[in-house]
Amino acid sequence: MEACKALMRRKFTLQWDNHTLGEFHYKFFCDTAADVFYVIHLAYDPTSRYSARDLNVFLMGEAACGKTMIIRTAVTRWLSGDMWPNTISYIVPLTAQEINQMTNVSLAELIAKDWPHRQAPIADILSDPGKVLFILEDLDNVTFQLNIDEHALCSDSTQRVPIPILLVSLLKRKMAPGCWFLISSRFTNEDVVNMFWKTTDIFTSLHLSQGKREVYFNSFFNDLQKASAALRLVHGNEMLSSLCRVPILCWITCSALSQQRDSGEQDLELCFQTATDLYAHFLAGALISEAGPTASQCHLNLLKRLCSLALGGLFKNTLNFSREDFSYVGLTEADVSVLQTLNILLPSGTHKDCCKFIHLILQEFCAAIAYLMPLPPCQLPSGTRGYKEKREQYRNFIQVFTFIYGLLNEKRREILETSFGFQLPTVDAFRQHSVAYMKHLGRDGEKLTHHVSLFYCLFENREEEFVKMTVDPLQEVTVYLETNNDMMVSLYCLEHCRHMQTLKLSVQRIFEGKEPAVRPTARQMKSLVYWRDLCSLSRTMENLQELHLFDSDLNNLSERILSRALEHPGCRLRTLRFSYVSTGTGFEDVLSAVAFNRSLTCLSLNCMSISLNMFALLHEILTEPTCQITHLSLMKCDLRACDCREIAVLITSSCSLRKLTLSHNPLHDDGVRTLCEALVHPDCRLRSLV
Secondary structure, eight states: OHHHHHHHIIIIITTOOTTTTOHHHHHHHHHHTHHHHHHHHHHTOTTSTTOOTTOEEEEEOOTTSSHHHHHHHHHHHHHTTSSSTTTOOEEEEEEHHHHHTOOEEOHHHHHHTTSGGGOOOHHHHHHOGGGEEEEEEOGGGOOSOOOOOGGGOOOOTTSOEEHHHHHHHHHTTSSSTTOEEEEEEOGGGHHHHHHHOOTTSEEEEOOOOHHHHHHHHHHHHOOHHHHHHHHHHHHTOHHHHHHTTSHHHHHHHHHHHHHHHHTTOOOHHHHOSSHHHHHHHHHHHHHTOSOOTTHHHHHHHHHHHHHHHHHHHHHTTOOSBOHHHHHHTTOOHHHHHHHHHTTSEEEOSSSTTOEEESSHHHHHHHHHHHHHTTOOOOOOGGGGOSOOOGGGOOOOOHHHHHHHHHHTSHHHHHHHHHHHTOOOTTHHHHHHHHHHHHHHHHHHTOOOSOOHHHHHHHHHHOOHHHHHHHHTTOSEEEEEEOSHHHHHHHHHHHTTOTTOOEEEEEEOSSSTTOOOSSSOOHHHHHHHHHHHHHHTHHHHOTTOOEEEEEEEEOOHHHHHHHHHHHTSTTOOOSEEEEEEEEOTTTTHHHHHHHHTOSSOOEEEEETOOOOHHHHHHHHHHHTSTTOOOOEEEOTTSOOOGGGHHHHHHHHHHOSSOOEEEOOSOOOHHHHHHHHHHHHTSTTOOOOEEO
């Protein structure tokens, strides 16, 4: 046991600097994560109510939220005797990066990998697996498949087997039954987590709540008045608030605000409106902190090399940079030392002798600057490595383009241009290309599959004329909404889409059928306000004729808001489509609103489950004198022959219905006969049945 502790002390404490961002940062983390430490402390105590046999504790969170810090702090406390003193005798640390590079290995070899000369007391360690804790970091970063059949699993600790079989055998306790697991993962691969999750396991999420954020700001500024002012600014801006979701991004935000305040800037709210503002101020404030006769040119050269590194890294799936990479872009050891001192670069936690940007989002911002300088992507030496971590596979440049659009705004661009004494030369060309490309899409009838990414770019830019010119050609818009920010950003851009005729909306995870217990929370209220404004487009957009709601979940309140918009006298919609939609009342409110809408002529309920109650509602609205529905579509609703009696009633009772679409339904002969009888009924006014 003492030999294991000595080993862990070398591995964890000597290679890890607790105070990279300042001692307060580490202290804040330990204090605010106390509840997590409490849970994982008791989890591995067999006498605790938290504990269970073959326990897995899943530590979940997004990038840079502190999962690794939790693990290493816990191990440090174990070393000092403050954690798991009577339960854990041996710790076996595993990382996804390590096991991704293994092929065939035995459990004994896996345990001994960190021991001197690979000589570990295997027999002693495995004699009582209940004293052994396996720590698996970054489960989401495992590159191989883990869906291994039970019959392929292995129980022999000395047998060499493929690493996927060994890992799954351990996780399912075919090997070392009774051992413990502490597993960290991002939310990007929940399917793998669910594969090994048991109801007796513990799932803990690292989330920086508003209260913890307040503690962080107070700790950073060490001045209640300054901290309160900074918090008010952040909480009053949805985009900035969403950026401060992990401690490192809080540190960047606080640093940028502090730099501007120290420089004498009074109107911080005007200075910090977008993420582009924030990172431009942070980067400029950090890099020009040293003055001198040739400082301006030095600072500009340093910025160019840093941005070249960032862009080359993203193009070549490199987030961890070696000395050769730095040298390739012209960064000297002194430059790298400065960038580390400024906390723009930090030592990599996974790649020895490498550095990475303090957060991926800062690398993306620097890459956006490189686009507009323009700096060509460089062939970094690390970019030619054959093996690439799963987390280094960078495929989505949306955030980079969002920053590019932000830098097209003259006021935001000036933050960098004034600080470094240069101008971004390709801005005008990029603006012209963007507008011309959107015109091309409109002219050739091509369509973007969805528009939210474009809308985020335009929201980051927020130059009214440029936004109008960009969205002007759009006649059909498709928007996927999953967060309040999605709704806020989309609403801003949709209000500029003067020629939009069709709006397709998918609303997921925002309402999800949940009703407030007593009254809506502040976040729920924001969701409802944004939703109300989106629904109001049906009367405020002059050319909007069709609303298509698909793949959506609405609760009672959100359905009621949509209903109020549909029954408003100013509603301009002519076509209302639903597909794969669930509502709180089973469409009772929506269909009631349709009955009194004098502009709607087409109602589509495709790919929906049509119950007897729904048929009753349809009958009720179609017989209303105010109802103007002439075309009803029930495609792919899995209608059966028994449903045709209800459809026949609709056909013969509606005064307005002229077209009915029932294609792709298994009606069969009996159903067809029922419909034919309705079609020859004297009260039938239908002209088309598809």
